[in-house]
Amino acid sequence: MSESNNTSFEAEEEELFEHIDNEDEQKINEFLDGKKQIWKYKSKDNDNSTPLHIAVYKKSYNITKKLIEYCKEYNSEGLKEFIDEKNNQETTAIHFASFKGSVKIIKLLVENGANIYAVTKRKLNIFHYASQGNKPTSLMYFYLNFYVFAKEKDPRIIQLLKDKDAGGSTPLHWAAYSNAEDILLYMIYLKIFENDQEREDFINQKDVQGYTALHLSVSSKSIRIVMKLLQSGANSEIKDKKGNDPLQLAINKKQKEIADVIRNNQNCQMCNMKAPVKQIKKSIKNIILVFSVQALVTFIIFAAVLPIAFRNDNADSNVYYHFIFIIYVFFLALFIMLYLALLIINPGIVQPNNLNRLKDLVDGDIELNKYCYECYREKSKDIKHCIICHKCYYGFDHHCFWINKCVAKNNYCVFLWFLVEAFLYLLIVLLISIFGIIHLIGGNDNNPYIYYFPLFTLRSDFLCDNRIYYYVLNISLILLDLFFIIPETLLLILHLHIYCTNYREKKNKMNTLCLKSGSTTVEAALMKSDENSLDSSGE
Numbered sequence: 301m302s303e304s305n306n307t308s309f310e311a312e313e314e315e316l317f318e319h320i321d322n323e324d325e326q327k328i329n330e331f332l333d334g335k336k337q338i339w340k341y342k343s344k345d346n347d348n349s350t351p352l353h354i355a356v357y358k359k360s361y362n363i364t365k366k367l368i369e370y371c372k373e374y375n376s377e378g379l380k381e382f383i384d385e386k387n388n389q390e391t392t393a394i395h396f397a398s399f400k401g402s403v404k405i406i407k408l409l410v411e412n413g414a415n416i417y418a419v420t421k422r423k424l425n426i427f428h429y430a431s432q433g434n435k436p437t438s439l440m441y442f443y444l445n446f447y448v449f450a451k452e453k454d455p456r457i458i459q460l461l462k463d464k465d466a467g468g469s470t471p472l473h474w475a476a477y478s479n480a481e482d483i484l485l486y487m488i489y490l491k492i493f494e495n496d497q498e499r500e501d502f503i504n505q506k507d508v509q510g511y512t513a514l515h516l517s518v519s520s521k522s523i524r525i526v527m528k529l530l531q532s533g534a535n536s537e538i539k540d541k542k543g544n545d546p547l548q549l550a551i552n553k554k555q556k557e558i559a560d561v562i563r564n565n566q567n568c569q570m571c572n573m574k575a576p577v578k579q580i581k582k583s584i585k586n587i588i589l590v591f592s593v594q595a596l597v598t599f600i601i602f603a604a605v606l607p608i609a610f611r612n613d614n615a616d617s618n619v620y621y622h623f624i625f626i627i628y629v630f631f632l633a634l635f636i637m638l639y640l641a642l643l644i645i646n647p648g649i650v651q652p653n654n655l656n657r658l659k660d661l662v663d664g665d666i667e668l669n670k671y672c673y674e675c676y677r678e679k680s681k682d683i684k685h686c687i688i689c690h691k692c693y694y695g696f697d698h699h700c701f702w703i704n705k706c707v708a709k710n711n712y713c714v715f716l717w718f719l720v721e722a723f724l725y726l727l728i729v730l731l732i733s734i735f736g737i738i739h740l741i742g743g744n745d746n747n748p749y750i751y752y753f754p755l756f757t758l759r760s761d762f763l764c765d766n767r768i769y770y771y772v773l774n775i776s777l778i779l780l781d782l783f784f785i786i787p788e789t790l791l792l793i794l795h796l797h798i799y800c801t802n803y804r805e806k807k808n809k810m811n812t813l814c815l816k817s818g819s820t821t822v823e824a825a826l827m828k829s830d831e832n833s834l835d836s837s838g839e
């Protein structure tokens with residue numbers, strides 16, 4: 301080959317790269333004349349990348365298509381090779397397409413025979429690249445096209461998600477490291493895990509340094525990802541090769557807020573007033589607890605407090621005590637009714653997860669960032685996802701542990717009334733037990749309580765013999781009541797405050813309150829939207 305031929309080849313090569321760089325389709329059309337061997341071109345500036353690499357990287361569908369068609373026409377046997385050509389890092393065009401998240405380009409490459417299982421020198425696959433680019437669309441396209449909607453499901457696609465690169469990092473590690481929250485959530489909640497344990501094992505995998513995704517999210521200082529990982533079952537006690545757990549790493553990196561979030565995960569919060577940042581699974585144990593405490597309180601009231609309060613012989617006081625008794629029973633019944641109502645009412649129309657909603661993704665681009673990562677439903681300002689219920693709700697307010705479900709549009713009002721009711725109920729119990737103590741100290745012996753429960757009639761000699769017993773029960777009731785009434789009052793004030801201010805203020809107030817207290821209810825404590833009516837036909 302003569303020198304002039306060489307020079308002209310290099311000049312051509314350089315010219316095409318320049319046009320692609322400028323995304324100048326017109327010049328490219330003029331340039332491609334059937335004589336140019338573009339499949340031999342390599343960019344000297346970019347790791348020996350081919351024109352196809354650069355066009356895909358530039359996310360230019362038209363140029364990519366043009367180049368592929370040109371190769372098809374003038375070098376059809378070399379097409380497969382052209383599509384899968386590797387650069388110095390052994391990266392192929394499909395890797396770049398996955399990184400950029402353009403489904404149209406991915407589709408074009410796949411239709412022309414691109415090898416989706418290709419790995420680079422560092423053993424990075426399409427999903428490692430999608431993670432680096434935070435592109436859930438790439439992830440979901442491959443998953444839907446080759447697995448969910450495929451005639452023959454290809455298990456290798458699922459394997460790629462778990463495969464490690466040369467540094468032992470899975471695509472999830474890369475997502476955590478790259479601060480790629482969107483793809484991270486899609487990946488964690490993909491329906492590929494048989495059970496929670498399998499998902500947790502996936503989340504807690506270590507790379508060669510012993511880092512888990514949680515370590516890496518601490519390193520990249522992304523507090524939101526740290527929270528999401530903890531809520532999804534990341535283990536904050538796993539140590540890396542140097543013996544550091546994520547908390548120690550956060551302290552070393554002087555990330556105080558992140559360290560607080562991880563500590564909060566390790567310590568239990570009193571009364572679930574502040575939701576700890578940890579994985580919470582639905583459980584009816586709080587409901588059983590509510591009924592047990594309620595039964596205990598009622599028992600003490602009837603067995604030890606009311607008998608003392610009713611011990612007065614004075615007829616006027618009797619009327620007064622009967623009144624207290626009726627009020628107590630009324631509020632007890634109301635408490636139980638409202639609580640049962642909360643357990644029964646559907647909080648807001650629940651959207652079941654349905655991958656069919658994403659069928660369009662296989663045909664073209666949709667912006668997955670606008671979709672819920674688990675229900676695959678388009679997000680809107682009045683719909684929020686609950687990470688504990690794994691469902692989306694209209695007018696989501698927060699997930700309530702005491703009713704084991706979300707408080708959202710449909711039950712928000714009942715919830716508010718319940719808070720008011722519970723406050724009044726606790727107040728009455730407190731007052732009755734304080735009266736009980738007062739009557740234990742002074743007062744005379746006859747007991748009109750016999751009207752209601754003859755069995756509990758107190759005779760003065762009995763009372764004298766068992767005075768300690770009545771003191772203990774009364775005082776424990778006061779303590780039990782205080783234990784609940786203080787957080788309950790705070791909760792009531794907070795919710796009444798939210799209710800009485802308007803939407804925007806609500807949101808801002810909650811954010812500041814929650815940030816101050818370091819709580820995760822930032823998301824939980826969103827507003828109820830007043831103007832949007834329930835509409836389940838939005839599909």
Ligand SMILES: [Zn+2]
Pocket residue numbers: 672673674675676684685686690691692
């Ligand atoms: Zn959802």
Ligand SMILES: [Zn+2]
Pocket residue numbers: 686687688689690698699700705706
């Ligand atoms: Zn929930």
